Every structure is written in structure tokens, then in C-alpha cells.
Amino acid sequence: MTPRIRIVVLAITLICLLLIVRQVRRREMRPSYLLIWTALIVVIIPLVAFPNAVDTVSEWLGIYYPPATIFLAATVILFLISIHFSRQITRLEERTRILAEELALLRSEAPVVRGDSSASGLPPPADAVVGSRVATPRA
Amino acid sequence: MPIRTLVIIPAFNEEESLPAVLATLRTGAPEFDVLVVDDGSTDRTSEVATAAGVQLARLPFNLGIGGALRTGFRFAVRNGYDRAIQFDADGQHDVAELDTLLAEVGRGADLVVGTRFASTDPTYRPGLIRGGAMNVLRLAMSILSGRHFSDTSSGFRAFSRPMLVYFAHTYPVEYMDSVEALLLACYAGFTVVERPVVMHERSGGSPSSRNLKLVYHYLRLLVVLVAMASLRQRRGARAV
Secondary structure (H helix, E strand, O other), X not given: OOHHHHHHHHHHHHHHHHHHHHHHHOOOOOHHHHHHHHHHHHHHXXXXXXXXXXXXXHHHHOXXXXXXXXXXXXXXXXXXXXXXXXXXXXXXXXXXXXXXXXXXXXXXXXXXXXXXXXXXXXXXXXXXXXXXXXXXXXO | OOOOEEEEEEEOOOOOOHHHHHHHHHHHOOOOEEEEXXXXXXXXXXHHHHHOOXXXXXXXXXXXXXXXXXHHHHHHHHOOOOEEEEOOOOOOEOHHHHHHHHHHXXXXXXXXXXXXXXXXXXXXXXXXXXXXXXXXXXXXXXXXXXXXXXXXXXXXXXXXXXXXXXXXXXXXXXXXXXXXXXXXXHHOOOOEEEEEOOEOOOOXXXXXXXXXXXXHHHHHHHHHHHHHHHHHHHHHHHHO
């Protein structure tokens, strides 16, 4: 590893770190994600200082081509992160669905509350329904 | 106190066929309350329902049939209905058959499926590939549930109050929801029955399936069913 490539890798890593910190400070990213990404960076920086460590690990794992070790590690880490995100998206989608369903139910109740005090569950009078539709933004 | 029944109609862009369906319900089954769940339609579905004087739950965007149904189940549970029926907005289902399904609920069934294959109506014939795919699905269902179902995808179904309470939170929201729901109900120990009913040609709208998407959902469904079965076995083993 020439000094030049070490400086380039170090610079890229630091720029990434700065970008992440800036996004968290602007509240565009949750602090817990800062942890994931900085943990990655904390792993990369020692590799710049001690590139021989990769050779040692590769030898121990039985990988003949040391860069492949880095690719393997990167693949595994990115894979785990995307699984994590898939789970998060699933959770968010389910919550969005429930919110949409609850909104529909609230809308259906609104005319009964306003127009029909008996609240018997019977269809509200037609004029009450029309009245509520005027009040909703989409109508 | 009289038994209160809710007819749930999930509707997505059904302004053409919905008025006729609501009219037949009004004349054929005036004693039932009707709820139209507008699944984020971009046409005048909501207006049509409002004009007909039925209850309306309008979703802010399209959730698919499963989401619309779950909304209907929640509505039924919260408003104290004793039973509910799922009814199509495109005129496939016959008002005269409502009592056929509800009679089974009266006899203690929790989920009654109106099947079209056992029907006396000779006009319904699925295509070759669709028919084959449905056979595979039927085979998978009979292996996993230990029961035989002649039509797993029917959308003409009646639900008891306990079934509604259970489905209000657990009803599958992805496409081909009815198959998953059938297995879910079997595994949870509900009484599931099939009844042959007459079905009509759809009067409006288009079939909600495109081929490639259908294949994806079909494969997804097979995976989900097997996953459900394996989960259930583990849970059962732990309970013993």
C-alpha cells in the first residue's frame, strides 16, 4: 500500500463520517444510524494504518487473495444492514396501513357524531354525510 | 335484540357497477346494513355510495382488498355487529345467496365460503393455466390444513362475530388474501364451512390481475402458506 492510496482512503472515510454527522445534526437521520455507520468507519481506519492485518486475517481464514477478504466483509455487512432495513420497512408499512384504516373508520364516524345524536350505528341522514364531505380536504 | 348483519363491500374504482349492486341489496336484503369501503378510488365510488345512503369508510390511498376488508372488519367489531358478509362491488355475487351463507353462521360456523365450482351455474370456467395453478394451490391447502376446499379464492364469505374480532387485526393484507385467511382461520381453531352458491359474470370493472404480478403473488403465497404451517408446528410443540 503506497502512502498515496492510504491518504485517499483515509480522506474518503473522513468525508463519509462528516456527511453522516452533518445529517444527524440536521435531524435528517436518526442517531442510531450514526452508530451503525461510524462503527463501519471505525473498522476501516485501522486497516489504513495496518494494511498487513488484512493479509494476516486472510491467511488465517485460508483466503489466498487478501482483497477478497475485504469484499467478503463488505458484502456480509451490507447484507446485514439491508436485512435490518427490510424489517424496518415492513414495520413502517404495517403502521401506515393501520393509520390509513383508522383514518377511514374515523371519517365514517364523523357524520354520525355531527349529524345524528342517537349514534345507533344506522346510516346517518344524507344531509349530514354531505355536510361532512364538504369539511374534508379532498371533497 | 335482533341479530345485526353488516354487508361489507370493498370497492376500488367501481362507480359503474356499484349503483346496481347497492340497488339489489336495498331491494333484496333491506334488513342488512351496508358498508362500502372505498379503497382509495380515483373515480366517483364514494359519491355513489353516499348517494345510495349506505355507510362509507373511505381509505386515503389504495391498500388492496385485504386492507379494505380489514377496515370493514374493524368497523363491524366496533359498531357491535353480530356477523358480516363480504360482497363484491362488481355484481358477481347474488343477493339471494346471502341467506345461504348466513344460515351456516346461524348453525355455528365462523367462516362460510361461498364456492363457485360446486355451483350449478355452468357459465363459470377458468382457463387452463389458471385452473392448473388453482389445483396446485388446492393441493397445498389440503396438505397444510388437512381439509379439502373446492374454491380457496372466493370473495363471497360470511363471518361470525368471533371471526370478525380475530380478523380485525390478523387479516392478511396482501393479494390472494382469501387463501391465507382460510388457513389462518383453520389453524386458530375456527369452524370453516363451504357452501355452493350461484355467481354471475362481473358487470363492470376489470379482473384485478396481471399475469407477471399474478405469478409473483402466487409464489409468494406458497412460501407464506408453508411458513405459516411450520410456525404453527413449532408453536404447537412448545405448547405440549
